[in-house]
Amino acid sequence: MSNSFFYDTIEKIQSKIDVIKASSMCFVSEDNFILYNFRDELLNSVSAFNKLDTLVIKPSGGNIKIEQVRDVEEFLMYKPNYAKVKVVFFEDIDRLNVEAANASLKLIEEPPEYALVFGTTTRWNYLLPTVKSRFIRVDLSIPSVLIENINSKYGEIGIYFNFFRHYDLGVLLFLNDENTDISRIKDEVERIVKFSAKNVDELLNNFKLPLDLPENKLKFALSYYKFWNILINLNDKEFFYLIKDISQIKNDVENLSFLRNISALGSILLRDSMIFLNSSKWKYFWNNSLVYFFGLNEHIVDVDIEQIKNTVSYLNRMSTMRLANFNFEMEIFTHFFRIKRCFSRTIK
CATH class of the missing domain: 3.40.50.300 (P-loop containing nucleotide triphosphate hydrolases)
Known part of the structure; x- marks a missing residue:
């Protein structure tokens, strides 16, 4: 650095x-x-x-x-x-x-x-x-010059990188690196953003990427939020079957690392949800990119704040979990159903 x-x-x-x-x-x-x-x-x-x-x-x-x-x-x-x-x-x-x-x-x-x-x-x-x-x-915080450089470098799609300041500095350093292929990153981001329910297999493949490379972590994180963009519009039966598909990647990922990462990303999502409910001041948002991915403005109207707080506490515990004494499939279902329950009263 x-x-x-x-x-x-x-x-x-x-x-x-x-x-x-x-x-x-x-x-x-x-x-x-x-x-x-x-x-x-x-x-x-x-x-x-x-x-x-x-x-x-x-x-x-x-x-x-x-x-x-x-x-x-x-x-x-x-x-x-x-x-x-x-x-x-x-x-x-x-x-x-x-x-x-x-x-x-x-x-x-x-x-x-x-x-x-x-x-x-x-x-x-x-x-x-x-x-x-x-x-x-x-x-210590992420230097503002780093964020400014990335926003200038990537233009309109820079908005999709905002949440990395609260998730993974390594991705921001990768994006800022002069050797990073800007056009390739732009193409990859735009491709994920345009995914629909027909592209679930491609999103699942991004979940299987090794997370020791910052470009893979970028794809992983964007794919997680795109999954929610798809999940939130499904009926209960469709929701269940898609979560079941996600749980089947158990043998293709490092289980503990996977759960930690989706927990950190889920916590970021719910944190912005609480801000949306309690303030009209957009400057308080960590990641206005999540409004685009998840459609916070469409799906949050009257949510139980205590439910969100309890779920954030659960996710924070999972994101720092050190012991591998868990049932992977059960934790996947718990993760997605707990977050869905935060929005179930407001889905249009």
Whole structure:
């Protein structure tokens, strides 16, 4: 990622390094991709840092454990050998288990005079209050210049990329890359947008794409919303049979990743639904592209807000699920039926 995306934040740290030493900062964002890229840019850009005097702590088995905190304490016992400042970087610091969190309080509150403690999280409110109070919070967001570049580059179809700022930064970076074939992307987007119920097999094929490539993730996400554009106009019997078709891809996809991704996308859809119900101010929408895909203006009139909130909570749990102890077919049916129920009173 270009240094310019986080230039201001990194430059402030660089210029104030003597002032902020012996303190702790937590970088907060909705997207781990932003945090991971920022971490790399920060550690590689600040001249006072050196990788030989840097310790990165990552969750092990789902949590950051007290043994890892002990490693940090040992690391910070001695002054840096190769850098001006020793750096400890906790990834996903919300994963501190209670024992580790309590053990880390002193080192977060009072790092040695030659050290800095950094943390990252997408779930600031999951941190214990005693941990939060000891951090300087720094919010990171997708730089506006990136969105402006993409809108300028892709013209009218740029509207269909808005929701990626809340779903996957990697796709936006791919779209912004000078080597990305703009005409091919435009053709693919326009093709998906024009799909109808006759193109279900093609949409299902997009669901089967490996999601390690940003272009595939683009097709996957657009196909998910196009599915809803089709599903919402079906009667109950047709709806059931199409969901059954989706559940049959079990052997063609990585099950946990698939469920996480459709849960994240479903949550984005319902979030905009609540905004539509409660405000006429379009500037509050994350993704006006969903109005075009899903037809929010046609399908939302009088929906039970509590039903939407409960479903969003369910989807958020699924999008962060780590254990694979689930029934894939059942979760697919649950996903689509819960979302449909949010709109069942209003479908024309």
